[in-house]
Amino acid sequence: MVMGAGAIGSLFGGYLAKAGNDVVLVGREKHVNAIQKKGLTVRDGVEYVVKVKAVTSADQVETPLDLILLTVKAYDTRQAILEIHELIGDKTTLLCLQNGLGIEEIASDIIKNPLRGVTCNGSMLLKNGSITHTGRGDTIIGKRDGIITQKMKMIADTFTKAGLNTRITENIQGVVWTKTLVNSGINPFGALTRMKNGELVQVPSLKELMVRTVREGINVAEKIGITLEEDPVSLTIKTAEKTANNRNSMLQDIMRNKRTEIDFINGAISEHGRRSRVPTPINDVLTGLIRTIENKSYKK
Numbered sequence: 305m306v307m308g309a310g311a312i313g314s315l316f317g318g319y320l321a322k323a324g325n326d327v328v329l330v331g332r333e334k335h336v337n338a339i340q341k342k343g344l345t346v347r348d349g350v351e352y353v354v355k356v357k358a359v360t361s362a363d364q365v366e367t368p369l370d371l372i373l374l375t376v377k378a379y380d381t382r383q384a385i386l387e388i389h390e391l392i393g394d395k396t397t398l399l400c401l402q403n404g405l406g407i408e409e410i411a412s413d414i415i416k417n418p419l420r421g422v423t424c425n426g427s428m429l430l431k432n433g434s435i436t437h438t439g440r441g442d443t444i445i446g447k448r449d450g451i452i453t454q455k456m457k458m459i460a461d462t463f464t465k466a467g468l469n470t471r472i473t474e475n476i477q478g479v480v481w482t483k484t485l486v487n488s489g490i491n492p493f494g495a496l497t498r499m500k501n502g503e504l505v506q507v508p509s510l511k512e513l514m515v516r517t518v519r520e521g522i523n524v525a526e527k528i529g530i531t532l533e534e535d536p537v538s539l540t541i542k543t544a545e546k547t548a549n550n551r552n553s554m555l556q557d558i559m560r561n562k563r564t565e566i567d568f569i570n571g572a573i574s575e576h577g578r579r580s581r582v583p584t585p586i587n588d589v590l591t592g593l594i595r596t597i598e599n600k601s602y603k604k
């Protein structure tokens with residue numbers, strides 16, 4: 305089951321269903337209605353339609369469930385887990401695939417042993433019932449305690465066989481932090497300037513600020529003992545260049561008057577910095593600016 309079938313949830317659900325897995329998407333009414341009528345349209349080089357079950361509420365899903373993929377925005381995590389709580393049996397694994405820090409803490413408050421994942425795939429909702437696979441990349445899954453289970457191997461294998469290359473890590477915290485630092489150095493800058501990712505790194509003064517933002521996050525991560533996976537600074541520049549034509553998700557949220565994930569990205573880095581006494585002045589300012597724009601615009 306996919307809880308929160310928007311862009312990324314529909315991509316995973318669509319790929320898994322196409323590969324013959326029994327999938328049900330839980331999403332919002334208009335998207336679900338379109339999928340029920342015509343199937344899920346996936347644009348991925350070519351365009352094809354996948355027949356997949358879709359419902360508007362977790363109450364309509366039959367149990368037992370092997371796997372629940374949580375793909376709501378970070379700020380909807382708690383509410384979504386409360387809605388699916390009853391569906392989680394002894395053999396059900398919850399895999400949280402959102403971006404940002406603090407997701408597994410929220411999940412662990414409510415259920416035992418959630419699995420955390422990070423995906424470098426990109427997806428966009430084109431219209432209700434229709435998504436486009438905007439970028440390919442690995443998905444990495446792991447547990448906070450570093451233990452690797454048979455079930456995790458099965459999940460990685462199922463995803464990979466479905467076309468979503470997936471590997472397991474013993475250092476999921478490091479993977480989550482590394483991706484969050486990259487997001488911290490790209491997303492708010494795109495959202496504030498309305499520039500595409502590739503344009504940001506063309507402006508030397510902006511590029512310098514992006515690097516300083518990521519370095520603040522590295523200082524925090526090091527202070528609290530996180531082992532980062534790669535050098536987040538070069539990864540940030542590389543990612544912005546590789547996704548040069550993309551408007552990042554925070555910019556898209558601002559343009560659609562939606563809430564952003566700032567509190568789970570730069571806001572969370574600032575909060576960790578405050579608690580561990582590492583200064584994060586640029587992250588603090590970025591968080592304040594994005595919250596200001598959000599408060600003016602989003603109507604959730």
Ligand SMILES: NC(=O)c1ccc[n+]([C@@H]2O[C@H](COP(=O)([O-])OP(=O)(O)OC[C@H]3O[C@@H](n4cnc5c(N)ncnc54)[C@H](OP(=O)(O)O)[C@@H]3O)[C@@H](O)[C@H]2O)c1
Pocket residue numbers: 307308309310311312313330331332360375376377378380383384387401402403404423424425426427428429553565
């Ligand atoms: N899209 C990507 O390329 C991508 C890549 C990597 C990671 N991610 C991460 O994945 C997460 C999801 O991103 P996304 O782009 O897929 O967001 P999205 O398109 O907004 O999808 C989330 C969907 O879940 C729905 N939802 C929220 N609460 C629900 C509930 N209780 N029941 C049913 N549906 C519910 C939302 O509806 P409403 O909008 O009406 O609330 C929305 O349709 C984010 O953390 C994002 O950072 C995304």
